[in-house]
Amino acid sequence: xxxxxxxxxxxxxxxxxxxxxxxxxxxxxxxxxxxxxxxxxxxxxxxxxxxxxxxxxxxxxxxxxxxxxxxxxxxxxxxxxxxxxxxxxxxxxxxxxxxxxxxxxxxxxxxxxxxxxxxxxxxxxxxxxxxxxxxxxxxxxxxxxxxxxxxxxxxxxxxxxxxxxxxxxxxxxxxxxxxxxxxxxxxxxxxxxxxxxxxxxxxxxxxxxxxxxxxxxxxxxxxxxxxxxxxxxxxxxxxxxxxxxxxxxxxxxxxxx
Amino acid sequence: xxxxxxxxxxxxxxxxxxxxxxxxxxxxxxxxxxxxxxxxxxxxxxxxxxxxxxxxxxxxxxxxxxxxxxxxxxxxxxxxxxxxxxxxxxxxxxxxxxxxxxxxxxxxxxxxxxxxxxxxxxxxxxxxxxxxxxxxxxxxxxxxxxxxxxxxxxxxxxxxxxxxxxxxxxxxxxxxxxxxxxxxxxxxxxxxxxxxxxxxxxxxxxxxxxxxxxxxxxxxxxxxxxxxxxxxxxxxxxxxxxxxxxxxxxxxxxxxxxxxxxxxxxxxxxxxxxxxxxxxxxxxxxxxxxxxxxxxxxxxxxxxxxxxxxxxxxxxxxxxxxxxxxxxxxxxx
Numbered sequence: 001x002x003x004x005x006x007x008x009x010x011x012x013x014x015x016x017x018x019x020x021x022x023x024x025x026x027x028x029x030x031x032x033x034x035x036x037x038x039x040x041x042x043x044x045x046x047x048x049x050x051x052x053x054x055x056x057x058x059x060x061x062x063x064x065x066x067x068x069x070x071x072x073x074x075x076x077x078x079x080x081x082x083x084x085x086x087x088x089x090x091x092x093x094x095x096x097x098x099x100x101x102x103x104x105x106x107x108x109x110x111x112x113x114x115x116x117x118x119x120x121x122x123x124x125x126x127x128x129x130x131x132x133x134x135x136x137x138x139x140x141x142x143x144x145x146x147x148x149x150x151x152x153x154x155x156x157x158x159x160x161x162x163x164x165x166x167x168x169x170x171x172x173x174x175x176x177x178x179x180x181x182x183x184x185x186x187x188x189x190x191x192x193x194x195x196x197x198x199x200x201x202x203x204x205x206x207x208x209x210x211x212x213x214x215x216x217x218x219x220x221x222x223x224x225x226x227x228x229x230x231x232x233x234x235x236x237x238x239x240x241x242x243x244x245x246x247x248x249x250x251x252x253x254x255x256x257x
Numbered sequence: 258x259x260x261x262x263x264x265x266x267x268x269x270x271x272x273x274x275x276x277x278x279x280x281x282x283x284x285x286x287x288x289x290x291x292x293x294x295x296x297x298x299x300x301x302x303x304x305x306x307x308x309x310x311x312x313x314x315x316x317x318x319x320x321x322x323x324x325x326x327x328x329x330x331x332x333x334x335x336x337x338x339x340x341x342x343x344x345x346x347x348x349x350x351x352x353x354x355x356x357x358x359x360x361x362x363x364x365x366x367x368x369x370x371x372x373x374x375x376x377x378x379x380x381x382x383x384x385x386x387x388x389x390x391x392x393x394x395x396x397x398x399x400x401x402x403x404x405x406x407x408x409x410x411x412x413x414x415x416x417x418x419x420x421x422x423x424x425x426x427x428x429x430x431x432x433x434x435x436x437x438x439x440x441x442x443x444x445x446x447x448x449x450x451x452x453x454x455x456x457x458x459x460x461x462x463x464x465x466x467x468x469x470x471x472x473x474x475x476x477x478x479x480x481x482x483x484x485x486x487x488x489x490x491x492x493x494x495x496x497x498x499x500x501x502x503x504x505x506x507x508x509x510x511x512x513x514x515x516x517x518x519x520x521x522x523x524x525x526x527x528x529x530x531x532x533x534x535x536x537x538x539x540x541x542x543x544x545x546x547x548x549x550x551x552x553x554x555x556x557x558x559x560x561x562x563x564x565x566x567x568x569x570x571x572x573x574x575x576x577x578x579x580x581x582x583x584x585x586x587x588x589x590x
Contacts, residue, residue: 013262015269246276249283
């Protein structure tokens, strides 16, 4: 019982610290000067370096989803609904979620490990001494970069996943490229794409925030760096699911309207 | 800048609670989906709602205009369906609109269709009731289909019996189908019929010829009859003569009649002869007497022949007769 209350205490402590960290991020975000070059460099690192990974996972997800759904739809004689079904499920849910999880693994752990090692090697302390705001230079740029890049990565991943789905449809059902994408875009509405895109901004923010938080407050020692990277991924993944749940809930209300 | 851990824990609890409250608030909002829109409530009474549920769409001429808000059982035969209609559409609805329950696709959700009524009516307002029309549901169609299929089953079984009987050779139809000799007979009959009709046509042709001969040929009797005007004239005169003769015959017969009746009434000698029976008797008597007399006379004459005085005469007569006979024989030779 004692250990449970202690765990609950540390959990709430963690949440509180994360909330304070997020508040500090918004406070520092609108303070001059803006670190443009560092922001663009982070964008390149976060976005460009992840494109191959996101593309590959998206492609395979599209392939596998179509292959798995096809027999069931064929049973109902509804194979012609395949493009619209796959399109909606990928754009609305599977694309953003899978891409965000993959990015949580790659970007979140990367940021956690990078900032953690900086903390361990006392580079952050050195920055503070030299008069540079380490939070603004390291944390704000990274969180902002991930928040901006993740929606783009998600849209890219969606496109690749749809292409993967098209390949299976073309191989198995002789559906032409034009027909497939016509059907996909017929089925998709603005109400499908907009909530998914708004949601992906929050996903990006969560990945950057948790990664930076874990790295920034890394415990001393080399073990601390590994722990920071690991917990960054775990917490991010949990947070992503919670965010997704809330986002779908909210989007559902507006979608019904 | 550094805050106490107690402060941080309180902040953490606040964030978690805030999230939970936010989510539950969203859930409550989601329950009442049309919260942010102004809507009107309209009622309709149905006998059967065919599985309509709360939240099903309401369509007006095919446009989604709202949802089913509530379904209440009023009594054992009527169900009140309350629908929530969008404010923008309500200005187009009139009180004579008709609500029907349909299905969205073959296996889709049920929907409530509102069809505009005919003619003019007041615009609908909040809380108004509109007319309903119960279409035949899929269940009813299926039940009638069931009855039809039963009938079809009975029919087909009967048909099966008939075909069985045919195959087994029972009845007239089976004979038609199976008996080969019959078909031959029929064929023969048909052939005979054909021949008969052929000869009939021939006969008719001949008859035609004959008739035409009658009319054209003047040598035959009928031809003469038909064509000869002179003979006709003669015939007419003959007929006239015949008529004359017959009138004469008639008068003659009447006279004869008169004579006969005279006879019968007993005037004149003939009547006497006919009717008097005693005369016949006396006549017979007289004839008997005459017979007797002549027989006696014959005796007398024989006696006279043999009398010597007269014998010579008879001998002379015999010789004369023989002479004549000889003379006749000589002439023949």
